[in-house]
Amino acid sequence: xxxxxxxxxxxxxxxxxxxxxxxxxxxxxxxxxxxxxxxxxxxxxxxxxxxxxxxxxxxxxxxxxxxxxxxxxxxxxxxxxxxxxxxxxxxxxxxxx
Numbered sequence: 161x162x163x164x165x166x167x168x169x170x171x172x173x174x175x176x177x178x179x180x181x182x183x184x185x186x187x188x189x190x191x192x193x194x195x196x197x198x199x200x201x202x203x204x205x206x207x208x209x210x211x212x213x214x215x216x217x218x219x220x221x222x223x224x225x226x227x228x229x230x231x232x233x234x235x236x237x238x239x240x241x242x243x244x245x246x247x248x249x250x251x252x253x254x255x256x257x
Contacts, residue, residue: 172254173253181242181249182197189217190208191207203241204236204240224249225256
């Protein structure tokens, strides 16, 4: 992914959203503190994030974006990697603007 594409993805999000998400994943959610989670790290299939972690992430999204996340949207497509979460968050943010 180029920097231009990354900028397009995060444009509608609050300042620092991506960095704050990565910090949350690395410092509070990851079940393996020795692993470094990056935007492309597979979180669910590797087991770095468990079901409780997904619930925490969804709650964090709702707080950060002032939206309700529909349980039907809690899928691998939206939550498998931090990059996918950012893309999903952009969709959520755009829907309330």
